[in-house]
Amino acid sequence: MGELSRAPGDGGATAAAARWAAERWAAVLRAGGETAATVANGPWTPLAMAKSSLTWRSAIYLGVSMAFGLGCFIGLTVGLTLSFGLLIIWVGLPMLALMMVAWRCAAILERQFVRAAFGVRIPSPYRPLPAGGNPLRKLKGMASDPATWKDLLYLALLFPVTLVEFVVSVAVWSATGMLLAMPVIVAVDGGAEVGLGFVSYWAGTPVAALPLTACGVVALVLAMYATRVMAIGHSAWARLMLGPSIAQAENLELRKRTEHLRASRARGVDAAEFERRRIERDLHDGAQQRLLSVAMDIGRARAKLDDDPEGARALIEQAHSGTKEAIAELRDLARGIYPAILTDRGLDPALSGLAARAPVPVEVEVDLPERPPAAVESIAYFIVAESLANIAKYARATRASVRVAREDRWVVVEVTDNGVGGAVARPDGGLAGLADRAATIDGMLLVDSPPGGPTIVRADLPCTW
DSSP states (O other): OOOOOTOOOOOOOOHHHHHHHHHHHHHHHHTTOOOOOOOTTTTSSHHHHOOOOHHHHHHHHHHHHHHHHHHHHHHHHHHHHHHHGGGGGTTHHHHHHHHHHHHHHHHHHHHHHHHHHHOOOOOOOOOOOOOSOOOOHHHHHHHHOOHHHHHHHHHHHHHHHHHHHHHHHHHHHHHHHHTTTTTHHHHHHHHHEEETEEEEEEESSSEEEEHHHHHHHHHHHHHHHHHHHHHHHHHHHHHHHSSHHHHHHHHHHHHHHHHHHHHHHHHHHHHHHHHHHHHHHIIIIIIIIHHHHHHHHHHHHHHTTTOOOHHHHHHHHHHHHHHHHHHHHHHHHHHHHHHHHHHHOOOOHHHHHHHHHHOOOEEEEEEEESOOHHHHHHHHHHHHHHHHHHHHIIIOOOOEEEEEEEEETTEEEEEEESOOOOOOOOOOOHHHHHHHHHHHHHOOEEEOOOOOEEEEEEEEOOOOO
């Protein structure tokens, strides 16, 4: 349905723009090995932290991870001691190999725990194992991988680290829970004496214990902040030890970037091929047929010129009309390939011309310090053209707006309408074609169109000024 949304100042457009910014930031974080919601970029206000699942997932991990750390510590201590002790009779060598596989599996499991608790996805740092079914070669490859020994160091230190985290977590959360529940404790026990630092407080009734509950609220805030700080420290340490090195991360990022550009290029080739077939189809079914009809009319008129001048004149008039129609079709086709006004006068006049031909009132705002490259101008123009065409066909909108502005090194194109919404980018559809156009220059396109509207189509196009 409608492709665009309210005017940029409206609440719907603002919310969609915020979602778009969050999506772009999430894409950046995913490229760096993180998910969008992590303890590092989570909320920091007390109410928001209390509502965030990250706070409670982190608290649970910090409270129970000591068991996993203790199990790893005991397993490594016993296993490695036996392995090195039995090396003299060669039995320890296969045991050491099994231990290496075991601690690598434990490290993989810990990455999943860190992701579930803190929202941090740690990419695999391991080198590819040798191909083939030779287990000795695979074990040799694991032994020569520095990530294997970083895993061992992490697991060896996990128990003392998690022990400290457990002690701090139990202290802050048990004190918080006791203070919050003090009226209930007093009601059950008939009075209680609580030591608050150097001060002892006697609460004989539940009402007298209410000040302690207020202290519990303060302690709850402090406990959440302590949990957040420990979670950030633990996730950073885990990412350092269990994640790829700087060189590996750069290679991984370069590989992802290469794959993305390869996919963008493939989409661009497909889009160009689709456009070529469209032009061929329009020429064959439109202008070519009309010109063929004109040639036939002229031939018939020439045959009647001597015997039937009036009939020849009518055929010439018909051929003249057909010629004008063919010229109009060719002009529209050329405009669809690349409009002349865009080349001569730039994006603002070209978009104003599109808005003038739209069936609904369209506000146009172009705020660019200078003209962007031709490829960016062309893609921006056709995104607006397709969006306005979709408004006319499906949106049932009464107004629309177009905004083109510069944001850092991006040209942002945003088209909004107040139509019925429900627009979806389907394969081989118009919106998917716009996404393909944007992808040819490594741009991004978002369609925000809830049922009932409004709709926003926004494209971020990279631009080197």
